[in-house]
Amino acid sequence: xxxxxxxxxxxxxxxxxxxxxxxxxxxxxxxxxxxxxxxxxxxxxxxxxxxxxxxxxxxxxxxxxxxxxxxxxxxxxxxxxxxxxxxxxxxxxxxxxxxxxxxxxxxxxxxxxxxxx
Amino acid sequence: xxxxxxxxxxxxxxxxxxxxxxxxxxxxxxxxxxxxxxxxxxxxxxxxxxxxxxxxxxxxxxxxxxxxxxxxxxxxxxxxxxxxxxxxxxxxxxxxxxxxxxxxxxxxxxxx
Numbered sequence: 001x002x003x004x005x006x007x008x009x010x011x012x013x014x015x016x017x018x019x020x021x022x023x024x025x026x027x028x029x030x031x032x033x034x035x036x037x038x039x040x041x042x043x044x045x046x047x048x049x050x051x052x053x054x055x056x057x058x059x060x061x062x063x064x065x066x067x068x069x070x071x072x073x074x075x076x077x078x079x080x081x082x083x084x085x086x087x088x089x090x091x092x093x094x095x096x097x098x099x100x101x102x103x104x105x106x107x108x109x110x111x112x113x114x115x116x117x
Numbered sequence: 118x119x120x121x122x123x124x125x126x127x128x129x130x131x132x133x134x135x136x137x138x139x140x141x142x143x144x145x146x147x148x149x150x151x152x153x154x155x156x157x158x159x160x161x162x163x164x165x166x167x168x169x170x171x172x173x174x175x176x177x178x179x180x181x182x183x184x185x186x187x188x189x190x191x192x193x194x195x196x197x198x199x200x201x202x203x204x205x206x207x208x209x210x211x212x213x214x215x216x217x218x219x220x221x222x223x224x225x226x227x228x229x
Contacts, residue, residue: 033216043206043222090161104149110160
């Protein structure tokens with residue numbers, strides 16, 4: 001079974017703090033994604049990576065950065081947390097083989113609920 | 118700008134009934150339409166997906182109906198069970214794209 005793990009299930013941080021969210025997958029997947037989930041807005045893509053040290057902006061990258069130094073690990077960084085970044089953060093991974101595209105079957109972690117006060 | 122619009126936001130169905138969730142899109146370049154299912158405390162998981170070369174795809178009690186001319190697709194859950202209670206997300210992606218665009222989600226409750 002594919003396993004995507006996220007470092008914390010719940011996190012409470014103060015405004016202005018630097019926040020690191022970690023994600024690890026154990027299936028040697030090339031592609032990794034960070035989403036945020038908000039009621040009524042669905043899942044919105046923040047950043048994705050299709051290879052080590054590669055990253056692409058998603059739909060809402062402002063206020064976030066990412067790091068992918070190893071294939072299995074993808075980190076989301078909030079440089080200076082703000083209250084509007086209070087949300088559920090979901091990490092996902094997928095593999096590319098042959099004609100498969102990164103968009104196909106994404107495997108999600110359980111999420112990190114971040115509260116910024 | 119929401120590229121995929123999903124409705125309803127919440128849905129309550131009696132056990133044994135049919136649950137129907139609808140999605141509409143504008144981008145005619147979309148060519149891959151998956152549905153994800155999310156249980157409380159878990160991440161979403163792929164349930165079923167369709168490409169526009171077919172109008173319907175069925176897997177067990179779950180069916181996707183696709184109407185290319187109307188730019189709409191829907192998920193039908195036949196004989197709905199309490200274990201189907203979850204949040205459902207439709208999504209879409211265009212050819213060559215590396216990412217999915219998700220709908221707003223529907224919270225489905227099946228009453229026993």
